[in-house]
Amino acid sequence: MSPTPVDVLVIGAGQAGLSAAYHLRRRGFVPVEADHPDDAPTFVVLDAEASPGGAWQHRWPSLRMGTVNGIHELPGYAVPPADPRAPSREVLPAYFAAYESRFELAVRRPVRVRAVRRADDDPRGRLNVEAEETDGIRSWGARYVINATGTWRRPFWPTFPGQASFAGRQLHVHDYRSAEEFRGRRVVIVGAGVSAIQLLDEISAVTDTFWVSRTEPQWDAVAFDTAARIQAIAGVEERVRQGLPPGSVVSVTGAHWSPWAQAAKDRGALVWHPMFRAIEPDGVRMPDGTLERADVILWATGFRADIAHLAPLGLRTPAGGVRVRDTRAIDEPRLFLIGYGPSQSTIGANRAGRDAVRAIVRERAAATV
Numbered sequence: 310m311s312p313t314p315v316d317v318l319v320i321g322a323g324q325a326g327l328s329a330a331y332h333l334r335r336r337g338f339v340p341v342e343a344d345h346p347d348d349a350p351t352f353v354v355l356d357a358e359a360s361p362g363g364a365w366q367h368r369w370p371s372l373r374m375g376t377v378n379g380i381h382e383l384p385g386y387a388v389p390p391a392d393p394r395a396p397s398r399e400v401l402p403a404y405f406a407a408y409e410s411r412f413e414l415a416v417r418r419p420v421r422v423r424a425v426r427r428a429d430d431d432p433r434g435r436l437n438v439e440a441e442e443t444d445g446i447r448s449w450g451a452r453y454v455i456n457a458t459g460t461w462r463r464p465f466w467p468t469f470p471g472q473a474s475f476a477g478r479q480l481h482v483h484d485y486r487s488a489e490e491f492r493g494r495r496v497v498i499v500g501a502g503v504s505a506i507q508l509l510d511e512i513s514a515v516t517d518t519f520w521v522s523r524t525e526p527q528w529d530a531v532a533f534d535t536a537a538r539i540q541a542i543a544g545v546e547e548r549v550r551q552g553l554p555p556g557s558v559v560s561v562t563g564a565h566w567s568p569w570a571q572a573a574k575d576r577g578a579l580v581w582h583p584m585f586r587a588i589e590p591d592g593v594r595m596p597d598g599t600l601e602r603a604d605v606i607l608w609a610t611g612f613r614a615d616i617a618h619l620a621p622l623g624l625r626t627p628a629g630g631v632r633v634r635d636t637r638a639i640d641e642p643r644l645f646l647i648g649y650g651p652s653q654s655t656i657g658a659n660r661a662g663r664d665a666v667r668a669i670v671r672e673r674a675a676a677t678v
């Protein structure tokens with residue numbers, strides 16, 4: 310079957326994809342399958358999840374509205390007031406669902422994009438998007454693709470000598486559910502980001518913990534939107550421009566002394582140690598040669614961009630990233646990556662969605678004069 314034509318195809322309906330869809334709507338784009346005049350520009354959003362909420366629907370149950378790291382609402386519609394004790398995995402998906410219907414974004418789901426390819430050698434031609442729907446493969450021919458696929462399905466685990474010999478349990482925060490399952494067991498927590506610190510706080514309340522990370526956490530007592538933070542994000546921007554793997558924004562902005570983190574520190578839960586050098590059946594071998602006993606190793610070591618479906622475009626640099634400037638792939642100008650690199654935060658995702666749509670609108674206008 311020939312590809313269904315569409316002007317803009319958005320992959321992913323998390324914060325980034327919904328922001329893009331909102332701005333497309335505002336700029337007069339209509340969902341491709343709605344009734345519309347022949348000359349109206351069209352868009353479609355494809356999302357792999359069965360229901361709204363992006364990655365929020367998978368966050369662990371104890372990640373509550375009061376402990377998330379500061380959420381910026383989606384553009385144009387405030388998050389309804391929520392109990393700080395309410396799980397973010399319930400509040401935010403409900404908000405996303407309301408948002409999608411309020412702005413009639415017509416997200417198609419569950420639809421997983423398997424591959425994005427150039428239709429031919431014409432640099433102004435279409436990109437073919439191969440999407441797996443419940444009843445088979447469907448092909449789209451898009452003038453622009455906005456990729457907003459996040460990181461949740463790509464947890465990152467570093468490798469260490471002896472890792473396979475460990476007799477206890479190893480898990481990534483991606484699969485964490487509750488501190489209770491570790492009661493009575495000694496848990497080594499690896500990582501210097503916000504997730505590591507939150508889980509240390511909660512697991513240390515029920516059992517013995519030991520905290521390590523490769524670099525010492527940078528505690529930043531100042532408020533979020535400081536010049537230092539802006540400068541750090543500029544550093545990630547420069548990395549993606551050069552095609553280096555982006556790294557997490559939080560890893561460069563540092564951890565934040567929120568009231569719960571301060572309380573955890575005051576009760577002695579945040580005692581940091583340098584990274585172990587090897588893993589043994591009963592624990593981890595520290596740089597000074599001592600063995601720290603462990604029943605569980607919890608890897609809070611971040612996530613990587615989920616972009617394997619873009620591989621047919623051949624954009625990956627030898628350094629392992631994609632070269633992106635101002636949300637646009639430098640080596641494939643019909644492709645935008647949002648929620649990628651410097652825009653891997655709720656506020657960054659909002660802005661990136663807006664910026665990608667602005668660039669598309671500007672270019673379409675220039676092409677018609």
Ligand SMILES: Cc1cc2nc3c(=O)[nH]c(=O)nc-3n(C[C@H](O)[C@H](O)[C@H](O)COP(=O)(O)OP(=O)(O)OC[C@H]3O[C@@H](n4cnc5c(N)ncnc54)[C@H](O)[C@@H]3O)c2cc1C
Nearest residue numbers: 321323324325357363364377378421422458459648654655
């Ligand atoms: C544990 C954790 C806590 C966080 N807390 C905060 C916080 O408090 N504040 C903050 O600003 N940021 C936080 N972040 C960062 C957060 O990931 C971003 O802010 C933002 O929510 C990510 O939105 P997104 O749209 O990029 O990705 P996601 O929410 O992951 O959405 C991506 C969507 O794309 C879909 N998708 C993926 N691949 C495909 C495909 N091939 N085809 C079709 N659809 C696909 C997915 O199913 C998903 O619905 C946190 C991250 C983590 C891991």
